[in-house]
Amino acid sequence: MINHTILTFAAAREIVGAASFKTDLAPGATVSDLRARILEAYPAFGELSDFAIARNEAYALPEEVLVEGDELVIIPPVSGG
Amino acid sequence: MINHTILTFAAAREIVGAASFKTDLAPGATVSDLRARILEAYPAFGELSDFAIARNEAYALPEEVLVEGDELVIIPPVSGG
Amino acid sequence: MIDVQISDQPLSIDTCYNTVQDPSCGGICLFVGTIRNHNQGEDVSRLEFDSYDGMALKEMRKIGEEVLELYDLKSVVLHHRKGALDIGDVAVIIAVSSVHRKAAFAGCEWVIDRLKERVPIWKKEFRGDGSFWINARP
Amino acid sequence: MIDVQISDQPLSIDTCYNTVQDPSCGGICLFVGTIRNHNQGEDVSRLEFDSYDGMALKEMRKIGEEVLELYDLKSVVLHHRKGALDIGDVAVIIAVSSVHRKAAFAGCEWVIDRLKERVPIWKKEFRGDGSFWINARP
Numbered sequence: 033m034i035n036h037t038i039l040t041f042a043a044a045r046e047i048v049g050a051a052s053f054k055t056d057l058a059p060g061a062t063v064s065d066l067r068a069r070i071l072e073a074y075p076a077f078g079e080l081s082d083f084a085i086a087r088n089e090a091y092a093l094p095e096e097v098l099v100e101g102d103e104l105v106i107i108p109p110v111s112g113g
Numbered sequence: 114m115i116n117h118t119i120l121t122f123a124a125a126r127e128i129v130g131a132a133s134f135k136t137d138l139a140p141g142a143t144v145s146d147l148r149a150r151i152l153e154a155y156p157a158f159g160e161l162s163d164f165a166i167a168r169n170e171a172y173a174l175p176e177e178v179l180v181e182g183d184e185l186v187i188i189p190p191v192s193g194g
Numbered sequence: 195m196i197d198v199q200i201s202d203q204p205l206s207i208d209t210c211y212n213t214v215q216d217p218s219c220g221g222i223c224l225f226v227g228t229i230r231n232h233n234q235g236e237d238v239s240r241l242e243f244d245s246y247d248g249m250a251l252k253e254m255r256k257i258g259e260e261v262l263e264l265y266d267l268k269s270v271v272l273h274h275r276k277g278a279l280d281i282g283d284v285a286v287i288i289a290v291s292s293v294h295r296k297a298a299f300a301g302c303e304w305v306i307d308r309l310k311e312r313v314p315i316w317k318k319e320f321r322g323d324g325s326f327w328i329n330a331r332p
Numbered sequence: 333m334i335d336v337q338i339s340d341q342p343l344s345i346d347t348c349y350n351t352v353q354d355p356s357c358g359g360i361c362l363f364v365g366t367i368r369n370h371n372q373g374e375d376v377s378r379l380e381f382d383s384y385d386g387m388a389l390k391e392m393r394k395i396g397e398e399v400l401e402l403y404d405l406k407s408v409v410l411h412h413r414k415g416a417l418d419i420g421d422v423a424v425i426i427a428v429s430s431v432h433r434k435a436a437f438a439g440c441e442w443v444i445d446r447l448k449e450r451v452p453i454w455k456k457e458f459r460g461d462g463s464f465w466i467n468a469r470p
Contacts, residue, residue: 193314226359
């Protein structure tokens with residue numbers, strides 16, 4: 033298993049109650065797998081309009097494979113400007 | 114005859130060589146008549162792309178009748194901004 | 195609110211911004227027209243604006259009234275310079291405020307387009323090939 | 333030229349203007365987004381921005397690169413505030429310069445539209461009916 037630290041901001045931080053949390057996934061797991069794990073660990077994410085996952089400071093596609101050391105961040109719907 | 118003073122700006126002032134000139138027109142003369150008189154007195158106005166006539170600080174229609182004391186101004190193509 | 199001015203002194207973006215700023219408005223669009231160093235393939239060294247002030251202010255105010263009718267805006271400011279200007283100097287500032295940004299952009303562009311069509315202000319460019327009242331000749 | 337910043341200090345319109353100003357450009361369009369005192373029918377008292385700075389700056393720079401490709405612009409500036417803001421405070425400034433004004437308006441509006449779509453910055457409103465991360469809930 034690979035350990036991943038997931039960072040949170042804004043509404044995601046309120047749901048998790050912390051600036052980050054740890055989870056482990058099998059080698060070869062994708063962004064899509066991480067998404068399922070997040071919803072399993074924190075069902076309240078299902079109540080957001082939507083959320084994206086950023087990998088190494090860019091929006092990640094569902095099929096991208098996670099690598100140890102990736103910077104992974106939950107991106108709730110943005111509202112800058 | 115009614116005496117009118119015509120004010121000039123920009124390219125019109127260069128053609129006339131002064132900030133104003135005087136002309137007289139019969140009572141009942143229109144903006145269109147004034148236009149013809151301007152072209153007669155200063156044929157160089159025919160070399161402009163176009164010009165308008167303002168009467169009392171608003172663009173005048175050709176059929177408007179001139180009245181003694183009107184503020185009359187030649188408006189060459191504008192180029193503000 | 196409508197504020198129109200023609201000035202022989204430098205224009206201030208801050209003044210225009212502060213005039214339209216309003217706690218009910220989330221979007222302010224400003225257009226700043228400056229003196230370019232070239233036009234029609236020629237180098238421009240400086241510029242003069244002539245203005246028929248009385249009528250120009252009336253036309254600017256009419257444009258302000260019309261844009262407030264056409265677009266969902268709170269306030270509009272039009273300030274125009276006259277006299278002698280150098281490259282980079284500010285010739286005109288338009289500022290509009292709105293609850294929503296789309297109206298702010300559309301209204302601001304509408305104002306500068308109308309100003310260039312009908313406000314009796316004239317620009318004389320001093321360039322390599324002579325000095326010209328812009329738009330005057332075919 | 334592209335300049336992007338996220339700051340916990342007040343933003344300056346003059347700084348943004350001076351950064352895009354260029355002697356070859358005749359038109360500068362600025363958009364200033366401020367904190368409104370109302371939203372969705374509720375009074376807003378204050379606001380907080382959270383920002384994922386590293387990615388937000390990268391996305392802002394990408395938007396800058398894209399707008400310079402799509403529109404005939406010389407320079408683009410995007411400055412965004414973070415932290416606690418009061419009503420009337422400036423949340424964002426976009427400034428773009430161009431030889432021609434049509435491109436300046438279109439490019440500036442394109443930038444703020446994209447910023448609101450994809451830059452990871454989040455607004456929490458404190459209002460009469462509670463505090464909410466905007467857009468988070470259906």
